[in-house]
Amino acid sequence: MVTIGDVASIAKVSRSTASYALSGKRTVSDEVRRRVEAAVRELGYTPNAGARALATAQTRVIGLLAQFLEDEFAPAMLQYMLGVSNTACELGYDILLATEEDGRSALRRMTDSRMVDGIVLLNVAEHDDRLPILRDAPQPGALVGLPANCAGVDVFDLDFEEAGRLMVDHLRRLGHRELILVSQPEHVVERGGAYVWRLQNAAVDAARRSGVVLRPVFAPSRQPEVGRELNALLDAHPSVTGLLINNEAAAAALPTVLHERGVTAPTDLSVIGRYSDEFARTFSLPYSSIESAPDRLGRMAVRELVRRIEGQVGPDEPHVVRFVSPELVDRGSTATPPEV
Amino acid sequence: MVTIGDVASIAKVSRSTASYALSGKRTVSDEVRRRVEAAVRELGYTPNAGARALATAQTRVIGLLAQFLEDEFAPAMLQYMLGVSNTACELGYDILLATEEDGRSALRRMTDSRMVDGIVLLNVAEHDDRLPILRDAPQPGALVGLPANCAGVDVFDLDFEEAGRLMVDHLRRLGHRELILVSQPEHVVERGGAYVWRLQNAAVDAARRSGVVLRPVFAPSRQPEVGRELNALLDAHPSVTGLLINNEAAAAALPTVLHERGVTAPTDLSVIGRYSDEFARTFSLPYSSIESAPDRLGRMAVRELVRRIEGQVGPDEPHVVRFVSPELVDRGSTATPPEV
């Protein structure tokens, strides 16, 4: 193992001078700097991360806690992870990943042992049991997902209320008067996935205010149950002219269901989903959708986290709660409802 | 920050005694052990990872290099990552994740700075440019995917040759005489994805030996192109009675294509895929398939890697190259071909 001492002796300077030459934290003569740099190249020196962490109390590593829960759509989670990972890399940070069930112990391990400079929590529930631990930790934290209590952390999420209103208003303006909203399964809500409620309540509100009938339902998140449920819904409500899908599995199953029923969008039925563009491409979904922007949310979380880590924002400055405005990506799956 | 010095002074022993009491590497009186353990609980002590890494030259972290290439199916990659991550956790290791384009620099960063005790490389190409770097590194490495040169690393992969034979033989025994094999796009092969060739060559061989006509084709890995290609293939070869799919996107697109053509499996057409059971469930694919076992491969790679790290296998002992035998998961999509 080549150490800074080796570099120093090759360059014929002291260890401290070698360190200053490389960090630039004190002025060093050009001559010495050149000698040190040459020695670094000659030996292929790279600083030992553990030693540096010990000396500087900084690791340049960010902890990422992702949980792959039953009934939640794993490919969607991946989008968030990639947003976080790639942004961290751009900013010069590495990612320590934990995917285990028990997020609390993983979080404690990372923070207590000072393996990380900061933490990103994905898929945050309304009363997330990881939050108290994160608040007690000395490292800053950034969340993707809105908890009931945002104290002490930076929070980023899609504006699900606005998303619900947008979906309803879009179809109302086209002339639809009876819609179905397909949400995630009810136990996702019970587990604390408040975003389901946030979208649904806003949608119900918007519908009531404008005299539109909106039928909200919780649908399974697994095949083939979700396909059967969609069929049952369409059977039970033949007068429905529009479908709002806040459930990835349902969105993925819909093309087959519609095809089997001989229904085409938007001629017979208008459809709007809520998922990422990447998701739509992967599954070849032809429906207009509210972009859920997972990569963007991951990116924002890391950006703000790094600002805190690097002290560009004071520890007393208030934390951020930022909502991404939903945008409708038009894929041509909505139109005026068919004449009855 | 609470250090082992704090623990020692609370327990009224020296730092070294506290260390021995916790590690058990030397005998310590029961009385002292109790006092130290009490102090640890009282203070909530956790060793500083950087300091420990510096002293022991071990980090208990494994580096994971995953690359999300254009034209490769991201959800499939996730399966491997989860296998690696969960197994590492079980064995007491954390995962340092790199997803950036430039795997070489990420690898060098991790190994040179001694951030990790070992490396897992996913999606290894035939002439993978990360391999020379990994061989030069002092840490052991484990691969998922078969390179041309396996020297110095442990290698794990599906037995794609056997998979190819299995697919062909299964349909031949049922009486099929003309098949199409849908492979990944040709540039996946050109980039070094030799597994495509390995399966295809073995399938072609097996077909020739048994007098079956096998038409191998490279299909796109994106929607909607792959759907069009499948349609074109079925149009061009009406006498084909069986489809072998070694292309995730094609498998995902097939249900819609067949439905549109009014074709049902296995009555009109027999289908065998090659993907993981998890993948089949996510996409609700009704086809029998060769299990590609990504979680199992990830698990095997980490297991062997940890054995090397912990010195349970000597540095002179030869490295492992292990193939997982393909297993056919029967989902009822194959049968004797229809009478002509």
Place this chain on the structure above:
DNA sequence: CAAAGACGGCGAACCGGTTCGTCGATGTGC
């Protein structure tokens, strides 16, 4: 021309663990 200041380099201490060698207090054998 002497005092003050800037510059460039060095030595030593420190970060928080682990581990080796030592040493006194016990216990054992002859």
Place this chain on the structure above:
DNA sequence: GCACATCGACGAACCGGTTCGCCGTCTTTG
């Protein structure tokens, strides 16, 4: 009763960086 081994604890050194304080030299300034 003495030599000897064993046990349990301690002090010091070490891992590989960073950083503070100091000092000699050269330049600037009154």
